[in-house]
Amino acid sequence: MTNTKRAFPKALKIVLILVLIAGAAVAWIGYQTFLAPSVTEEQEYLYVNTGDRYEDVLAKIKSQKIVKNVRFFDYAAQAMDYPTLVKPGRYKLTSGMSNRRLIGNLRGGYQEPVKFRFENIRLKENFAALLGENFEADSTAFVEILNNGEVAEHYGFTKENFFTMFIPNTYEIYWNTAPDKIVARFHDEYNKFWSTGRREKASNLQLSPQEVSILASIVKGEALHKDEMPLIAGLYLNRLKKGMLLQADPTVIFANNDFTIRRVLNRHLTIDNPYNTYRYKGLPPGPIMLPSIASIDAVLDHTEHDFIYMCAKDDFSGYHNFAKTQAEHLINARKFQRALDARNIKR
Incomplete structure (x- = not known):
């Protein structure tokens, strides 16, 4: 009996130690998955295109080395239901940002707008190229709008003088804004300018x-x-x-x-x-x-x-x-x- 009593506390201690070790491991994994610094200094922004699925976002994060451990990011994303809540946009990355914060921004669509400034533009094609460099849509989409007589007439211009609607200045516009919405924004600013x-x-x-x-x-x-x-x-x-x-x-x-x-x-x-x-x-x-x-x-x-x-x-x-x-x-x-x-x- 005495030996049995002694053996039982010893076995209990071993079990408790194993539980503590397992708990510590789970806690460490949980910390690394959600709260630990994760985002690297490799990229300044993560661009999620319109129509991207979670697999596309995960592939970008892996290929661009955006986080230290892609597996931990994936665990956190799955737990936070991000695969069903992918939103396009241009998301600011801060070195040391946790997965939880990054995924929270991605889930909520909390992107940073583009500070778009233009001046000394000679031709519509030059302007379209600059727009294509700064926003999701291709430059050809902007060229089509700038050369569209019906669009120009809609805003009260002719095809020839439509270019005067764009007032050189600094604008804050979301990266994934559709070309027609960007043009509408410029029209709003034009009306404000022409007081x-x-x-x-x-x-x-x-x-x-x-x-x-x-x-x-x-x-x-x-x-x-x-x-x-x-x-x-x-x-x-x-x-x-x-x-x-x-x-x-x-x-x-x-x-x-x-x-x-x-x-x-x-x-x-x-x-x-x-x-x-x-x-x-x-x-x-x-x-x-x-x-x-x-x-x-x-x-x-x-x-x-x-x-x-x-x-x-x-x-x-x-x-x-x-x-x-x-x-x-x-x-x-x-x-x-x-x-x-x-x-x-x-x-």
């Missing part, structure tokens, strides 16, 4: 907001310095009032579709294209680039003067000499032409 005050200024110039933006695109094409924009805008407005040809070199470059041109020559001026303001009076049908906010406001708040001619200064500072008469202008033009010749700039 009552700006619209009144445009009306006083006898121009629509679209026409102001078209002129602003020419001003931006001419001006290397922001402080000169109001002066240049005033010159083109003077030409419009007098019914003169705008004769803006940037429109000729656009019409020729050759943006390597540094010196506009007579052969460039002969192109029969509505964007060639050496041949066609008034404003072109659309912008020659996306105008900046500064160039739009330069038109609306232009400098009042009597200049109708301008020519780049021969010091290549990026500024212009302005003139009221053609005789004065020809003197300025000859100076600049001689400077071009001296630098062997032939085209």
